Structure formats: C-alpha cells, structure tokens
Amino acid sequence: MTHDTLPGALPSRTMYQWFEQSALRLPDQPALEVGDTVLTYAELRRLALVLAARIVRKHGGPPERVALAAARSVGAYAGYLAIQRLGAAVVPLNPDHPAQRNLDIAQRAGVTVALVGDRATGLFGALPERHRPTVLELADDERADPALLEAALQETLPPAPEDLDREAYLLFTSGSTGQPKGVPIRHRHFSPYLEHNIPRYAIGPGSRLSQVFGLTFDAHAFDLFATWGGGGTLVVPSAADLYAPVDFITARKLTHWFSVPSVIREAQRLGTLPLGRCTTLRYSMFGAESVTVQHVALWREVAPHSEIHNMYGPTEVAICCADHQVEGDRSAWDGFTGGTVPIGTMYPGMEGVLLDEDGREADEGELCVRGPQRFDGYLDPRENTGRFLGYEHGGPVTVYDGTGPLTARHWYRTGDRVRREKGLMVHCGRLDQQVKIRGHRVETGEVEAVVRRHPAVADVAVIALPTADGETELVAAYAGREVDPARFDAWLRDQIPLHMVPARLTRLEGLPLNDNGKTDRNALARILGTPEGS
Structure with a gap:
C-alpha cells in the first residue's frame, strides 16, 4: 500500500523526522512543558x-517493539522519541491499569525492551527471567548530560531509519471477545494525517497545544507530533488540571485544546468552567464521543475566539478521518439527528461509504472507510475476519473471510451507524449499541439524545442490562438537577415509544469516566446493576 503526497501537502516523514526537522530548525524554541x-x-x-x-x-542493539510504561513526565516523552529514533514501535502501557493486563499486552506485542516510569518499576519483575524484556527505568526529572552526547552517538546509535513502512506505534483496543485487539499503525498511515492537520489547524512556532489524552489512547499521537511537527509547544496538564481546564488553559495561554467532551461536562458539573476567560484559544477540537449542540453552545461562551471542530475516526485509521468545523449561529448546526453536531466530511485522500444491511449504498448505514490512513490489519490476522469488505461502487459486497490477501482496496468496517444530512455525515451511534427490547430494535444513543433534551439533564448514558427473568431492560444514569422519577418517566413517554423508555433513571453526581475522560460504561453497569444503583 502506498501513499501519494497530495498537491501542496507537507512531505511524508517518519514520526521522528517530523520532530527532528523542527528540532534542527528551531533549537531554542520551547518543545515541552x-x-x-x-x-x-x-x-x-x-x-x-x-x-x-x-x-x-x-539491549545489545535496536529493538523492534518497546513498551513504554510511563505517563505525563519528561522521561515519558523523551522515551517516546528515543524509541522512534531507533525505528522501533511504541507499545504504550498505562501504569494505572492492572498489572496483568499490561503484561498480557506486552507479551502479545512481543516487546523486547521496556521503558518504565517510577509507578511501573516492578511491572516486569513477576515474569520469569527468560520472558522478561530489557528494562530501563526513567526518572521523572530525566536529564541528559551534554558531555555524554557525542560519545554516546558515535559509539552506539545507528542512522535514523527513514522507512515509512515500519511500525510507528501499536495500540490495543477493546475486543468483542474480551481480549484487547492489537492495532499496528505504520509511519505511512500516520504521516498523511499530519500532512493534513498541521496546516489545517495552523500549528507553528508560538502554538501551545494541550496533551490531555493518555498514551494508550490514539489521539495522543496528534498531541505529540502535530505539535512537534509544526514547531509548537506541548503543554502537559496534570490529572488534577483536567478537573479545572479553564484555569489550565488561561494560566498556560494555550492556543489549541483537544479533548473528549466529557472533560468539559465534568468541569461544568464541578463549577470549574467560568465563561469568557479562554481568550487565547484559537482552535478547540473534540472527539472520541458525540459532541452535542449544548456542548458547542457552552464552549462558545467559554472560548469566544476559538474555532470549534468535531473530529471523528477509529483507531484503525490513524486517529481521525473526518472533521467538521462548527460555524455560524446555532440555527446552522442545530437540528441534526440525536442533538449532535455533524462529524462532517472525509479527509482528502480518504474514502467513506455508507452501506445498509443489504450491502447497498444508502443515506444511512455503516460507515466503511479506506485510504492511506487505514491500517493494514490487526496484530492477530484472525481478527481481520468480518472486519473488512470488498466492494466497488454499485457492485456486490463480499465480507473478508480471512482467506486471500488483505489489500488497500478493502474497506474497513467502523461499526458506526452514520446518516447523511445536508451533505454532511452525522454519527448516529454504534451498531453494537443496538439492543432488542421486547422484540424492538433500540439504539441506546437515540434514547440518550432524547433524555439529554430534558432541561435538568447535563449528561446522560443509557445501557442495557439483563433482568432476573432473562429479559433485557434499558437503564439510564444522568447528571444534573434532581427530577422526580414519575415526572421524568411521564415526560419521556411523551417523547419516545414506551419500549424505549428506560426502566430506571438514576441521578449521579457525575458519570463515571475512564482514564481518557470517556464515559466508562463498564463501571456504569456495575453501579446500576441493582435497582438500588449500588
């Protein structure tokens, strides 16, 4: 699979080359805070x-894959770049995740070296020595002695690899089998993403970008390398800073912000989202969850001079493959399905097609994508079965069955239900969030959109749980003002069919979030697993 550079685009480079060319051009400019x-x-x-x-x-030579078990420290970011300098693939591990999960991922990835921060120093000690990678500890205040540099380079380092076909990073996403799926992203997948987005968001010297996402979440690669590729400054918040994002943005004079919408909703709930203060922000990007009309309206008041973009894409297509800039007054971006703003249009060079249940192109269906950013397939080739389609416009659809080569012409099935409205794509929920309630197909995202319209509701999540008699029922949790359950139920019955009304509506101080700020539906299921919500 090859990528032809788009007319006028930046040239393709490895991750390290994106950084190093800025470092050689702007040696005295701030790169990291x-x-x-x-x-x-x-x-x-x-x-x-x-x-x-x-x-x-x-280690005795350059490795192929390196685990990076560190977060939000100088050592973590320098370690990421060191791995890239050697032409190895980064396999991020979250120090806060269960140790066994991290070890399973490291072993499945076949890492031979691990860089570990202070919270993960003993991670690999439980493994038999013959299965243990070479471990190097990173200090939070990692510093290089300039006197050691030249000798170290002359004695040890090979030339920097320039092969765009090498793996850049390997992430693991949740799998339907309960085992994480490995997603290898190569430099030739990632470079087109930067070629489009660095000029798209005018990133250059003087730009100050947030680094909100954990390194195990794919959007981290935008934070790091869109910043460094453009010559800007990466500004890293602490976990506590994310509960007061306005204070962080204003104190650090950020020009670009990228996060999930949940970060903003949680700050609003905590009362740490004053309006009108984020005057330095020029670009605000949100993704990984649906961006609602209410969210956009609120953020416009928080950051009055900022463009607002809704970014969309699965991990398998190098972070994002579509985006939409929210422009004009509210009438221009209100009224789309589900109370969300559109995910917009596909990036240059990327193709998207909506296929209905019969495999025909339609105005609503599963979004399938292909193009230079699409990955080559999962780490375990068996997981490719059923996830790709062979299809040319107007022809028959063939589901990839694992036999024969997986080519650049195959479409990746995102699992997202998308509708075309007013010439734009609108995300309508996950296909795997479709459940049957008393024989009726129900999209939990559709129910969430209706509950969200209630004036007392700030945030909501709807999940399906099994009942004692083996049936399935919808239950909902919401954040906001307390509403009498009977009145809330009556209000919903006026909005949606009875089979779509949640059996229980539980008010929480805030919805549980995972380490990337997204609604943690597994935690929510544990909270709502009994009628008492305990």
Missing part, C-alpha cells in the same frame, strides 16, 4: 538521543 519544567527542542532532542543510546547499549 511539564509542570514547571520547560525543555527546548535542542534539549528534548539531546535527551531522546541519549536515551536511545542507553537502550542500544543495554
């Missing part, structure tokens, strides 16, 4: 090179 620590491009590059040399010396 973590707490009170600020590193210039020259300092961050020097640190990455020394760490790369340490890896080669201790």
